[in-house]
Amino acid sequence: MLMGSGEGYFYYVSVQNGHSRGHKGLLVPIFPG
DSSP states (O other): OEEEOSSSEEEEEEEEOTTOSSEEEEEEEEOOO
8 A cells, every 4th residue: 555645655565463363554665766
C-alpha cells in the first residue's frame, strides 16, 4: 500500500506475524531524487 505525505512519500509494507493475528506495519521513507 502506497501512502502519500506532505513532506515526502512513504511506502507502507504490511508484515504478517505468525505469532499474532494482527499485522505489523513498516514505514519506509522514500526521498524523491
